[in-house]
Amino acid sequence: MTEKENYIEQVGLFYEQYGLPKMAGRILGYLISSDSDNNSFEDIQKSLKASKGSISGNINLLLKQGMIVKHMISGDRKSYYKMSLNSLESILDSKVNSVTQFKMILETGLSFDLNGNSLKKKNLTKILNYYEFLENEIPLLRNKWEEKANNQM
Amino acid sequence: MTEKENYIEQVGLFYEQYGLPKMAGRILGYLISSDSDNNSFEDIQKSLKASKGSISGNINLLLKQGMIVKHMISGDRKSYYKMSLNSLESILDSKVNSVTQFKMILETGLSFDLNGNSLKKKNLTKILNYYEFLENEIPLLRNKWEEKANNQM
DNA sequence: CATTTAGTTCACTAATTTCTGAACTTTATA
DNA sequence: TATAAAGTTCAGAAATTAGTGAACTAAATG
Numbered sequence: 001m002t003e004k005e006n007y008i009e010q011v012g013l014f015y016e017q018y019g020l021p022k023m024a025g026r027i028l029g030y031l032i033s034s035d036s037d038n039n040s041f042e043d044i045q046k047s048l049k050a051s052k053g054s055i056s057g058n059i060n061l062l063l064k065q066g067m068i069v070k071h072m073i074s075g076d077r078k079s080y081y082k083m084s085l086n087s088l089e090s091i092l093d094s095k096v097n098s099v100t101q102f103k104m105i106l107e108t109g110l111s112f113d114l115n116g117n118s119l120k121k122k123n124l125t126k127i128l129n130y131y132e133f134l135e136n137e138i139p140l141l142r143n144k145w146e147e148k149a150n151n152q153m
Numbered sequence: 154m155t156e157k158e159n160y161i162e163q164v165g166l167f168y169e170q171y172g173l174p175k176m177a178g179r180i181l182g183y184l185i186s187s188d189s190d191n192n193s194f195e196d197i198q199k200s201l202k203a204s205k206g207s208i209s210g211n212i213n214l215l216l217k218q219g220m221i222v223k224h225m226i227s228g229d230r231k232s233y234y235k236m237s238l239n240s241l242e243s244i245l246d247s248k249v250n251s252v253t254q255f256k257m258i259l260e261t262g263l264s265f266d267l268n269g270n271s272l273k274k275k276n277l278t279k280i281l282n283y284y285e286f287l288e289n290e291i292p293l294l295r296n297k298w299e300e301k302a303n304n305q306m
Numbered sequence: 307c308a309t310t311t312a313g314t315t316c317a318c319t320a321a322t323t324t325c326t327g328a329a330c331t332t333t334a335t336a
Numbered sequence: 337t338a339t340a341a342a343g344t345t346c347a348g349a350a351a352t353t354a355g356t357g358a359a360c361t362a363a364a365t366g
Contacts, residue, residue: 004265011258018251019172021354032262037273041313051356056314058354077312077364085276088283098171105164109185112157120190123238126302130241133298141294145286149279174324194343204326209344211324230334230342 004033008048023050024058028083031068037082038073044081066090088149092142096135103131157186161201176203177211181236184221190235191226197234219243241302245295249288256284 001009011029012022026048031039045055059081062068066087071080106128113121154162161182168178179201184192198208212234215221219240224233259281266274 007261007265011262014254014258017172019170023355029258029262032259032277033265034273035266035268036271037276052313053315053357054355060314079312082273083277083280085279088280101167105167105182106185108160109164109182112160112186113188115188118189120187120235123190124185124236126238127236127241129305130298130302133301134294137294137297141287141290144290145283148286149283152282176324205343206327206345207325213344232342 007033021058021061023048023054024062026050027055027058027062027081028067031081031083037071038080039082040078040080042078089142089146092138092145096138099131099134099138103128103135106131160186174211174214176201176207177215179203180208180211180215180234181220184234184236190224191233192235193231193233195231242295242299245291245298249291252284252287252291256281256288259284 008026008029011032012025015025015028016022027044030044030047034043041055041059044059045052048055059068063070066084068081069084069086071082072078073080106124110121110124110128113124115121161179164182164185165175165178168181169175180197183197183200187196194205194208194212197212198205201208212221216223219237221234222237222239224235225231226233259277263274263277263281268274
């Protein structure tokens with residue numbers, strides 16, 4: 001196994017921790033370590049020595065999640081893929097989403113606790129406050145990044 | 154299925170999205186919606202109608218991840234569990250960790266790209282900057298929360 | 307219009323993860 | 337010292353998820 005192949009496997013394992021199929025992680029590893037932005041389906045499939053079915057499914061998964069983008073080259077009917085830049089802000093957006101979801105879960109759960117003065121309820125309310133804090137702060141972070149990114153251009 | 158049982162299943166599904174076993178999520182749902190902080194192994198097992206083995210394994214998983222804590226009651230040899238408060242800050246810490254890991258992955262990946270001036274390299278460097286930004290900002294967020302939490306007491 | 311190319315779909319298989327239940331350990335009580 | 341209680345461990349079963357490969361669609365080319 002070359003050093004690069006080994007790297008690609010590591011990226012696969014890294015993303016597996018976060019719930020993606022290993023193959024999707026390998027595709028990201030391939031895109032990160034490749035020499036160009038023009039990575040065709042075929043390049044990816046041959047490099048990763050996997051079936052067309054698996055590459056197709058995982059590419060579409062990554063597209064749906066906004067982690068990669070597809071682009072075409074005129075006069076060429078292959079599809080090309082690269083890491084997505086526009087997903088940077090959306091990473092924080094989706095974070096806000098899950099924070100909001102969890103807040104709702106906590107609120108619903110607390111509504112089952114009839115004994116309103118319990119220590120338990122107080123503690124969970126603290127957790128609720130924390131998620132509310134994050135819900136407010138993350139969009140500020142998003143703005144801060146956008147400003148910074150604009151200034152750099 | 155009672156409304157509460159239904160809630161517990163929903164929490165199970167919510168956490169499954171984030172890579173926990175459904176049963177671990179159900180345990181969290183049970184702890185959130187229960188009337189007290191003193192939830193014994195037996196309470197949990199009987200409520201969730203699952204095997205002792207599964208409850209044991211999943212409780213220990215949640216303990217290891219710092220999502221719940223165990224406490225004892227004197228004169229009683231059962232173990233009791235509740236949601237963990239001290240994990241609030243550690244949520245952000247572990248976020249920093251994974252950001253740092255991903256930064257390393259990007260850096261390693263870029264080192265395979267020999268064509269140093271490519272557009273691709275420039276774009277990935279932007280992603281790298283973003284993760285660097287997060288790596289710096291998240292600890293500030295942690296501090297801000299700590300201050301706020303201290304003032305509230 | 308036949309052929310090639312690029313990729314998708316899907317039934318089946320393989321791999322992995324989770325759950326169960328019975329045997330076991332450890333500590334407490336009669 | 338037997339019995340009980342509380343939880344752990346682990347082999348095997350069940351369920352879920354991922355990957356393969358062959359048949360298929362759609363678009364482009366000869």
